Amino acid sequence: MTTSQEHPFLSNFLKDLYHCSDCGYCVEAIWEERNIDHVCATLQSHSPGLAYSGQGYISTARAWLEGENLPLESVAEHAFTCTSCGNCERICPIAMRPMAINRALRSELISRDKAPDSIVQIHENVINQQNPAGKPAEDRYDWVAGQDALNSSSAAPTNIMYLPGCASAYSRPQEAQATLRLLAASGQSIQLLADNDRCCGAPLKELGFKADAESSANQLSDSLAQYNYDVLLTSGCECANSLADSSNPTSFVTWLSAALNGKLLSLVSKKTTPHIACIESCQATISTHTQSADDTDNQILHQILSQLGVTVNGGEPTSRYALCCGAAGGMPSMQPASSAEMARARINDAVATANSADHGSLDALVSIDPRCVAHLASARADSDPPVYGLAEFIDTFFTVGKGDV
Amino acid sequence: MNKPEERLGIASLHSLDDITLFTDPVDLTSYRRDASSATPGKPDAVVRPHSPDAVAKVLKQANKGQVPVYARGGASMYAGGVNPQAGGIVLDMAGLDRILDIDLERGIVLCQPGVRFGSLLKALRPHGQTVGIVPSTAPSATVGGAVSSHALGTGSPQFQSMGDQVAGLEVVLANGERVQTGSAAAPGTGHFQRYCIGPDLTGLFIGADGTLGVIVAVALWLHPLPAxxxxxxxxxxxxxxxxxxxxxxxxxxxxxxxxxxxxxxxxxxxxxxxxxxxxxxxxxxxxxxxxxxxxxxxxxxxxxxxxxxxxxxxxxxxxxxxxxxxxxxxxxxxxxxxxSYAGFFALSRCAILMSSLPTNKLSTFMTIIAKQREDYPEYPLGAAIVMCRRGLHGGVLSFYDEATQWEGANAAMKQCTDSLVKAGIVPYKSGKVSAEQVTGFSAYADLLQRLKSELDPNGILSPGDLGLTPKIPDSAETTL
Missing domain, CATH: 3.30.70.3450 (Alpha-Beta Plaits)
Structure with missing residues (x-):
């Protein structure tokens, strides 16, 4: 085995590497009672080669750690392609951490200048423009133009700091705008970081740029610390994960659930019974594990929709084992064709299930993570139902008011 | 001749539509082993066929070039059968994953070997049906792997063992020939009876770990879902x-x-x-x-x-x-x-020795386990006793850290196996972990070797499993 100096990141995972049971649950599992219908979207849509699975990353890491002379370009191609959806960790019966091991693999490769160019570009984009797509930092709050919602009362009971995240701000401004309108309708006071906003570091963390990810998260936390607010609200699931330790953020779906239960909002459906399919976000489940009973944001989404009388196609949520739509990890930049195919697969699954049920055609496809929404929308065909974020869906299908329904 | 596929004489497989070929060293690292503590192997290539014809083409090519071939399903077994000890090709059967027929009148489900039990149970539920034996790793375990390695599972008090639930098979032999067993041996008949024509050739391939042929279709008996x-x-x-x-x-x-x-x-x-x-x-x-x-x-x-x-x-x-x-x-x-997953409570990898024992040896089994604990206190043992229709399955579970305890754990399990065999308790799944014991059953091992030599004269199929040697012994050449 090589030393911890040679593999400083992987050597933190010796227990996982030498206790993995090779049961294969992280490769593929079908468990009807738990709504598990496949584990790894990469194996489904990109390549059936096991080296792209959780088990594969463990095998590769162990072989490298034990001194095997593996071609690092190929290790990088495999490691950075992974979507980092985390299903391999959630399903592991013995709590191993293949996703974290893959992240360590990425860190090892980055430290040897072996990260692929497209990944290095994302890093540069975040460092230089504060967003992974490399769009101008100064355009981050263009979506706010014309929004009346910010004219809120200082007498409001709760002061909310709204952090749209890069995906909402740049790729899905409709979701950020709809969120703002819902927050305003609930009578809350709203603040934005505006010029002080920046990437939370989630894309860097996901790709293995550990130190820069921590630095980005800390800088954003420092900015937030300059403001007084009661609730830090995020649209991006990955932002919520990234800031979880430092700033205790609340996801939009959690806030909405509380707002409805606390009767801060009244929502009246414009259509008798909207019929939708949820495309659950893998990033909303990232912090849960097999042996945890915690509800995830995907489950809360289903509770809200049920409360609102929305017919959700497909019944119970896949909840903790959602298959990635192809928007996450290195997949979109490393394998754009496979990434698009994943999005098509999710849309096709949703539409096919809807067609097999007796609820009529779908009114919408709904997802809670703006990154997923933007990616799914880019893969949508004209014949598909429209794709919405949760705030957009409510804004479109409900009349929003303050107070009791 | 630097590329593995050229070295192995299988470069022509690249041109086939129904095969995925992997030779990148990173891809190959994931196909070295199963869940057992048996020594991993290093394949030169992984071939994922998507049809029985593709399996036949691969075997023909491999047979011609005398290249070892290890068929692999979910690889969640504890016997080392899929570990490519001699290198060569790992045949990833997970690409053959279709349920071919659910025949409620015959009470048969016919499926390809790469079908996961989780998929199978899901497909059968709307028909009010299930299968008799379901492995504890059902979400990931494949039907072909379970049959080929004679897996254990839920259902044994009623249905005894995985092998007893097989109504017939389709197998590709080492030379690429395809053969159906049971009633399906009669052309156009299909599977409905296992023991109708001469001796039971189906049984020849159950628990054989792919040493005598590669299973490409499995017919299992259906049973109604319990009320x-x-x-x-x-x-x-x-x-x-x-x-x-x-x-x-x-x-x-x-x-x-x-x-x-x-x-x-x-x-x-x-x-x-x-x-x-x-x-x-x-x-x-x-x-x-x-x-x-x-x-x-x-x-x-x-x-x-x-x-x-x-x-x-x-x-x-x-x-x-x-x-x-x-x-x-x-x-x-x-x-x-x-x-049900063996490592769940210990959060650890474990070596499992599965044995089969007559029920009246349960206390003997427990005495051996107690002695083993005394001799090897550093490898905590768990005992799993599972009821069958007749007899019992006795599992010995040893949890260990592969970084520091691999050799020791294997030595401890070997002693345990020897003690069990001496007491009239037999290894249940052989693969490589009990290969030595199989070769000790001399008359049986000799017959097995002769059958091997006849069906796979070049010894390409799973060399090392069941203690079978690739070379044809003189006695076999003259007798068969």
């Missing part, structure tokens, strides 16, 4: 009492509504009870527990449960509801594929 279920536990003072109770239950064939029956030792009982009921005293706990998962018609379950409770009482067994509540009921319901 009701109920779990019950009984506590016993010692191993002899539970042994007698099990013998009595089996002799009266009170097994037709038992989906699973397991025996648990004192340490497991103490751990589960203390975790679930920390306030309870552990002083009066039984030394053994018999836990039964009944499935069937409600009134039949009630009748059998009454009779079994009376039998248990005859041998000093008492109802043990705490163990049922603390552990067993949860094990058998919504958590089944977590809890």
């Amino acid at each position: 009701a279920r109920q779990t019950t536990c009984y506590g016993f003072p010692d191993a002899k009492s539970i042994e007698k109770c099990l013998l009595d239950i089996q002799a009266r064939e009170l097994v037709n509504n038992i989906w699973y029956g397991g025996a648990y030792e004192a340490p497991a009982i103490k751990t589960r009870i203390s975790q679930a009921f920390p306030e309870k005293s552990l002083d009066d706990l039984p030394s053994f527990a018999l836990a039964i998962d009944f499935r069937g018609e409600t009134h039949r379950i009630e009748e059998d449960e009454t009779q079994i409770a009376a039998i248990a009482e005859k041998y000093s067994g008492r109802h043990f509801p705490d163990f049922n509540e603390a552990y067993f009921n949860k094990l058998r319901t919504d958590e089944i594929y977590w809890y």
